[in-house]
Structure formats: structure tokens, C-alpha cells
Amino acid sequence: MTMTATRHAEAVPSHINGLDVQAAMDTIAALKADNKLARFQFRARNTWVNGGENRSTIRDFYGAGQEDTSRTEPFEFTNGEPPVLLGNNEGANPVEFLLHALAGCVTTTFVLHAMARGITIRSLSTELEGNIDLQGLLALDETVPAGYEQINIRMHVEADCSDDELDDLLAFAKQHSPVCNTVCRPVPVKIERIAA
Amino acid sequence: MTMTATRHAEAVPSHINGLDVQAAMDTIAALKADNKLARFQFRARNTWVNGGENRSTIRDFYGAGQEDTSRTEPFEFTNGEPPVLLGNNEGANPVEFLLHALAGCVTTTFVLHAMARGITIRSLSTELEGNIDLQGLLALDETVPAGYEQINIRMHVEADCSDDELDDLLAFAKQHSPVCNTVCRPVPVKIERIAA
Numbered sequence: 273m274t275m276t277a278t279r280h281a282e283a284v285p286s287h288i289n290g291l292d293v294q295a296a297m298d299t300i301a302a303l304k305a306d307n308k309l310a311r312f313q314f315r316a317r318n319t320w321v322n323g324g325e326n327r328s329t330i331r332d333f334y335g336a337g338q339e340d341t342s343r344t345e346p347f348e349f350t351n352g353e354p355p356v357l358l359g360n361n362e363g364a365n366p367v368e369f370l371l372h373a374l375a376g377c378v379t380t381t382f383v384l385h386a387m388a389r390g391i392t393i394r395s396l397s398t399e400l401e402g403n404i405d406l407q408g409l410l411a412l413d414e415t416v417p418a419g420y421e422q423i424n425i426r427m428h429v430e431a432d433c434s435d436d437e438l439d440d441l442l443a444f445a446k447q448h449s450p451v452c453n454t455v456c457r458p459v460p461v462k463i464e465r466i467a468a
Numbered sequence: 469m470t471m472t473a474t475r476h477a478e479a480v481p482s483h484i485n486g487l488d489v490q491a492a493m494d495t496i497a498a499l500k501a502d503n504k505l506a507r508f509q510f511r512a513r514n515t516w517v518n519g520g521e522n523r524s525t526i527r528d529f530y531g532a533g534q535e536d537t538s539r540t541e542p543f544e545f546t547n548g549e550p551p552v553l554l555g556n557n558e559g560a561n562p563v564e565f566l567l568h569a570l571a572g573c574v575t576t577t578f579v580l581h582a583m584a585r586g587i588t589i590r591s592l593s594t595e596l597e598g599n600i601d602l603q604g605l606l607a608l609d610e611t612v613p614a615g616y617e618q619i620n621i622r623m624h625v626e627a628d629c630s631d632d633e634l635d636d637l638l639a640f641a642k643q644h645s646p647v648c649n650t651v652c653r654p655v656p657v658k659i660e661r662i663a664a
Contacts, residue, residue: 290519291554299554303608310602314564318571320592323486326575328568330560335602336552343550347560351572354538356531358487358495358580364526364543366573366647368510369565372524375514376547377562378659379522381605381614384554396516406506406531409577409646412499418577419649425659438661446659450605451562453615459651463574463621463642465634 288387296387302336309336324353325362367420370455371400377451378425385444391437394430423455484583492583498532505532520549521558563616566651567596573647574621581640582627590626619651 284293303310312335318328331346332339351366353359364372375398386393401424408418429438446452480489499506508531514524527542528535547562549555560568571594582589597620604614625634642648 290521295554300606300608303603303606307603307609310606310608312600312602314561314567314598314600316564316567316571316596318568318575318594318596320575320579320589323579324576325486326572326592328571330564330568333550333564340550340552342552343557347564349545349560349565349568351568351576353576354529354536356495356536356538358491361539364545365510366569366576367650368512368526368529368543369545369569369572370647370650371510371512372514372526372545372547373562373565373569374657375512375524376522376565379514379516380520380547380549380562383516383519384605385607393516396522398514400512400514402510404508404510404646406508407499407503408649409580409644410496410499410506411581411640411644412496412503412506417649417653418644419646419651419653420655423655423657425657427659427661429661435663442659442661444607446657448605448607448614450600450615451566452657453604453613454563454566454651455615455655456657457613457615458654459616459619461570461619461621461642461648461652463623463638465623465625465631465638467631 288390289383289393291384291387293387296384306337311335321350321362324351324357324359324365326351367402367404370420371402371423373451374423374449374455375400375425377449378427378445381449381452382427382429382441382445385448386431386441389433389437389441391441392432394432396427396429398428399426400424420455484586485579485589487580487583489583492580502533507531517546517558520547520553520555520561522547563598563600566616567598567619569647570619570645570651571596571621573645574623574641577645577648578623578625578637578641581644582637585629585633585637587633587637588628590628592623592625594624595622596620616651 329346350363352362546559548558
């Protein structure tokens, strides 16, 4: 990523796409000087409530060389299931939350690297569809994977650049989005049971 | 999955772990008779707000052979970023939402297959940690993957069965959780830009 904001080389605005350009450049410079600062650990705690309902709290994380203390209250999110999947719509279900995470990550990565290229975005929205065969979850057919077969994203974006620049930026964002990369690439998950 | 609830063979309770046993058995029987009913499509719509803030709405999905109409109002979730990542904690961030999705999915899969085995769960909670090197997102080092390197889950569970049965169930749940499988396996994501 070049943080030169080339389109505004003579008068770099303080913010592009709502992001503080100087803060971003300072962050990049710090990470380049000490790449251990780029190591982050995110966390969640989840408690089962009943049936398909469970609740997560998310607050602390480690990054940029220290424990973050910016959040005084945890975020709370409830997973649920619709009646057809034996629930009462207590919340969106986990595979839907995955789509929310993916949408947000591709969007933020796009907006961030647009800023890096000096591209101002006027509007951006996405629609996601994920196809899944629940024979996998239910273990009715062990040849059917439990997860999504494929996820499709349609993006609508308006910006002060050419379509070619948008397509190049989109390919770059897909490649560099942490959630998209976690979905596209096999990422090891280790589950350990802690004795009571 | 055998839906025989073997531990309660003589008097199957109406609910195990908050799940309706008869409804589950009916669902399984219907999917076995017509496996097209197991095909689901989940969806999300997301709109960029500003900087690292964006918002998803989730309501409709297709499954069990029809469009679901059980939700009169959409669920809404806001992605944000902490100050160290140029945001104002407008919400949890996308990689944190991924942990929430993963926690919920492993939990629900565990609880569902516990019911199928006739195991009653008294309590279940998880703690997740995901490690990520943001040099990937920032394109500072193209050899660093953008996504999580590894995700670790610690599960605390109390149930009316032996530790061996719990460990077997946990391995089964990891294998059959849709979100866990989507993370562990490479899942194709297609992104298409729609002209304005």
C-alpha cells in the first residue's frame, strides 16, 4: 500500500472516506519500523442460553504492542435460529453473522485502500448470498461439507475514479480483507475442552 | 446422526437442551425423504456509513423449499473499528464478529448433536482467541496472509455424560459446524461490481 494519496499530492485532505489520513500514515510508519506492532489478538466469550440461542461478549483485544482499553463496555450479540431450524428468531444465526462479518470486512478493506490511493468514495453497498446444504450440519451425508459451498457478493460503489480503478481496487480488497481471506483460505481452528 | 435419543429410549422427553425432539425428528425425516429441502441460502445487505463503520440488515432466507417469512423485522448489526484501527468503536469489528459467529455455530452444533445422542447439557461456554498479523491487511508484506493465522477455542461444558462422550461429541461438532467448516476449509467467495 502506498500511503501517498497521489490524487491529492499537492494538498492532501485531513480525511478521506472518513479516515484520518495522517493517523493512517503514522500507523503504517510505526508498523514498518517494528512489525511486531502488527500482531493482533481478537477475542470473544460466548455462553449458551438454551436451544439455538447463545450470547457473545466482545471487548478486550491485544494489538499495536499492548492490551486495548478503549472500550469501557463490552459489545453483546445474540445468536438464534429461525423456527424452521428449531429456534424462535432470538437473533440472526451464526452463518448469517458470518455474512455480516464478511460484508463489513470487504467494505472496510475497500474503503481503507481507496483512501491509500486517494480515491474518494461517495457510496458503497453490498448484497451477499451464501449457499449451504444442511445435510452437512445434520450429518445425513458425510460427503456434503457442513459449511458454505460458495458466497457471492454484489457491490454497488460510486467514487471519483474510473471503472478500471474500481475493479483494480476491488480485486485488491478481496485479496487483503482479513475475513474474506479467512473464508477463502483454510484456517486452523483448535477446540479444547477445559475440565470443569 | 441418529435421532433415537438412546439415553431416553423408554420415555423420550419432549425437549432436550431446549430443542423440540419431535420437531427435530420430523425435520430429519423430511430431509431424508427429499434432500433438496436441505438447501438453504442465507443473505445479508450492508451499507457503508463512514470510515470503518458499516451496517448490515439480515432478514429473509431460502430454505426447506421456500422463502422464509418468519421475521417481520430485519436484524441490524453495525461494524466499527477501535481507535487504534482508525475508528471510534462504532461496533465490534468484522474479525470479532467472525469469532462470535464461530462461537455460536460450534455451540449450536454441539447442543443439537447432544440432543440427538440424548445428552442433556447443563452449561456450556466458550472463549475464543484469533491471532492475526495486520501486515496482511495493510499489504506491507505480501507473504503475510490477510486473515487469521489460527483460532483457538476453549470450551467449558457440564452434561450428564462421561468425559469421553463429551470429547467425542466435541470432535463431531467441530467437524459438522457450518461456520467452523467454512473457516477450516477453503470456501470460494465471488465479488462482482454492479455498475451504477
